Amino acid sequence: MRALCWNGVNDLRVERVPDPTILAPQDAIIKVGLSSVCGSDLHLIGGYVPTMRAGDIIGHEFLGEVVEKGPEVTRLNRGDRVITVSIIGCGKCWHCEHEEFSLCDNSNPQPAFEEMAYGHCTAGIFGYSHAFGGYAGSHAEYIRVPFADTNCFRVPEGVTDEQAVFVSDAVPTGYMAADMGNIKPGDVVAVWGCGGVGQMAMKSAFLMGAERVIGIDRFPDRLRAAQMKAGAETLDYSRVDIYDALLAMTGGRGPDVCIDAVGMEADSGAPSTKGLAIEDLYDRGKQALRLESDRPAVLRQMIQCCRKGGTLSIVGVYGGLIDKFPMGAAMNKALTFRMGQQHGQRYVKRLFEHIEKGELDPAYLLTHKWALDDAPQGYRMFKEKADDCMRVVFAP
Amino acid sequence: MTRGRDGGRRLEGSAGTLERWAAILGGTALGFAGARRGSWTLAALGGGLFLAGAAGVPLSSPLRQVALPAMRREPTTTQANVTIAVPANKLFRHWRNVRHLAALFPHLDAVEILSDTESRWKAHGPGGVPVVWNSRLDKVRENELITWHTLEGADLPHRGTVLFRPAPGGRGTEVSLTLAYHPPGGAGGDAVSRLFGAAPEQQAREALRRLKRIMEVGELPTIEGQPSGRAERGRVTAKLREVTG
Ligand SMILES: NC(=O)c1ccc[n+]([C@@H]2O[C@H](COP(=O)([O-])OP(=O)(O)OC[C@H]3O[C@@H](n4cnc5c(N)ncnc54)[C@H](O)[C@@H]3O)[C@@H](O)[C@H]2O)c1
Ligand SMILES: [Zn+2]
Numbered sequence A: 001m002r003a004l005c006w007n008g009v010n011d012l013r014v015e016r017v018p019d020p021t022i023l024a025p026q027d028a029i030i031k032v033g034l035s036s037v038c039g040s041d042l043h044l045i046g047g048y049v050p051t052m053r054a055g056d057i058i059g060h061e062f063l064g065e066v067v068e069k070g071p072e073v074t075r076l077n078r079g080d081r082v083i084t085v086s087i088i089g090c091g092k093c094w095h096c097e098h099e100e101f102s103l104c105d106n107s108n109p110q111p112a113f114e115e116m117a118y119g120h121c122t123a124g125i126f127g128y129s130h131a132f133g134g135y136a137g138s139h140a141e142y143i144r145v146p147f148a149d150t151n152c153f154r155v156p157e158g159v160t161d162e163q164a165v166f167v168s169d170a171v172p173t174g175y176m177a178a179d180m181g182n183i184k185p186g187d188v189v190a191v192w193g194c195g196g197v198g199q200m201a202m203k204s205a206f207l208m209g210a211e212r213v214i215g216i217d218r219f220p221d222r223l224r225a226a227q228m229k230a231g232a233e234t235l236d237y238s239r240v241d242i243y244d245a246l247l248a249m250t251g252g253r254g255p256d257v258c259i260d261a262v263g264m265e266a267d268s269g270a271p272s273t274k275g276l277a278i279e280d281l282y283d284r285g286k287q288a289l290r291l292e293s294d295r296p297a298v299l300r301q302m303i304q305c306c307r308k309g310g311t312l313s314i315v316g317v318y319g320g321l322i323d324k325f326p327m328g329a330a331m332n333k334a335l336t337f338r339m340g341q342q343h344g345q346r347y348v349k350r351l352f353e354h355i356e357k358g359e360l361d362p363a364y365l366l367t368h369k370w371a372l373d374d375a376p377q378g379y380r381m382f383k384e385k386a387d388d389c390m391r392v393v394f395a396p
Numbered sequence B: 001m002t003r004g005r006d007g008g009r010r011l012e013g014s015a016g017t018l019e020r021w022a023a024i025l026g027g028t029a030l031g032f033a034g035a036r037r038g039s040w041t042l043a044a045l046g047g048g049l050f051l052a053g054a055a056g057v058p059l060s061s062p063l064r065q066v067a068l069p070a071m072r073r074e075p076t077t078t079q080a081n082v083t084i085a086v087p088a089n090k091l092f093r094h095w096r097n098v099r100h101l102a103a104l105f106p107h108l109d110a111v112e113i114l115s116d117t118e119s120r121w122k123a124h125g126p127g128g129v130p131v132v133w134n135s136r137l138d139k140v141r142e143n144e145l146i147t148w149h150t151l152e153g154a155d156l157p158h159r160g161t162v163l164f165r166p167a168p169g170g171r172g173t174e175v176s177l178t179l180a181y182h183p184p185g186g187a188g189g190d191a192v193s194r195l196f197g198a199a200p201e202q203q204a205r206e207a208l209r210r211l212k213r214i215m216e217v218g219e220l221p222t223i224e225g226q227p228s229g230r231a232e233r234g235r236v237t238a239k240l241r242e243v244t245g
């Protein structure tokens, strides 16, 4: 089959690889119908997530059809139209039983990496480096899904492919970001990053009763989508001082809930923002030299802006260490931090219900539908946020 | 995960990748793991040095220099702990069936029951060297504890304890595996003791992880045999291209 392989930093190629086969009794093989890019892939492509190996197939947000299943798969049938959650749960460990699927004890076949770096290993993720299991990803004609009964979900009749594909990742991630914010009536929610994840976080915040939602980014098309599709107010961080603006919008209180939908490659190139240009240079320099693995500009800004006693909900991905973390501000302002990789399996059913009722329509995230063969150019476009690309989805 | 030298199924370059991973994450991960666990390089090697040795991973180059000095701690006692969401009696029964143990310790080739309390164990050591020992059960407390020690003449003298106790809050069973190795002395044995001195920790941890996975989900997660761009280029020539390389 054809698959998109990572061959080194910024080196993606569509190659011929063998078809996947059932390797364990709880596996299923999915014929991929749609497979989306995700901001997380950019961290891999840019070389910020170690333990990639040349030849790894990437992609983790996908929809397809069950074409083969192992003898112990009971809930799925050939021909089922399914989405698969990007992060793999075993369905049986204590964490999976408690719906913390991304903390699964058993789905990562290569736990030594994470155990050394993090103290414990977490769940395997499709196409997301060997530290997270080394599973082959979905930018391919077929993909093997382990523990298929736990990770694949049939798509209801009334939900289109273009809506459903994002229920793999962007929708549950945004939804979980809002959920972790523990939003109360009257709350103002600020969301850093208006990519697919941020868009879904904004929409979800409203579904959970937020009074106002403020989206922050610098790309006009994304800010426009935040307004038109998610119903948020917006701030362009390249034009305004985010701290001043947020405080002005909230009577000096600051947002009750601050959501990070940006992650480790946050950029602060905002000449108008006090000190941030220097901060950005500092972080980029350190990251380039691998003295600091992640750039925490958004985290610092959220701590500064958040209302006293407010909540920071972090779904933007971080991999390692950060510098100059304003712990004093966080501690003295009594902030709550919630974070994690998405526990998609917990939310899928609820999300499909929202979609069926018309309360949520993630299809607008799909700005480009391309052939798999064009995936390298697709990633270039997505990385540069060119041509108003929110998410490019490949159809093999 | 590891096979013979010609099986070619080990994770090529895993040591390098791990070192890089730790380095990228900063000195902290390295120092932390190092301080807590002794020789982190070895602890981190998937499958441990014992297994790496079995797979014919050459112990030359940076690994030797980095890892070996840290390994001179004898006798070596190592403990691994895991919580398994399964009642103790099931785990105890599983462990008592020696046929199940080869799945937990992949370097184990055969266990022969000699009597109620004695058994003969055959494993393969570094470079495929046979490692053989006789073992005697000391204590067996139903659903709680098993202890054993090796008899005179063992290639790998050690004492072992596996302990099962209920975890709080319905979390299942806490399992501890303690292995105290008494590496053979003498100049010839020195190399062996170095090899075995650091590996047991990883071995014990991996064994309990396999036990947990087999008991909780009935299979070990795997990526062996999945497609990648490497297969087409051939296993031998496939090179680990580091992220920042
Ligand atoms: N936790 C999870 O399970 C999970 C799942 C999917 C994605 N993610 C992560 O979520 C993040 C967003 O994913 P995405 O697909 O939306 O990515 P994306 O690249 O499409 O969007 C990121 C957006 O952040 C904006 N941004 C950069 N710096 C900023 C700053 N200082 N302030 C405000 N905005 C800034 C960019 O302009 C961009 O629009 C990524 O880090 C991704 O890895 C996490
Ligand atoms: Zn993703």
Ligand SMILES: [Zn+2]
Pocket: A089, A090, A091, A092, A093, A094, A095, A096, A097, A103, A104, A105, A106, A107
């Ligand atoms: Zn699990």
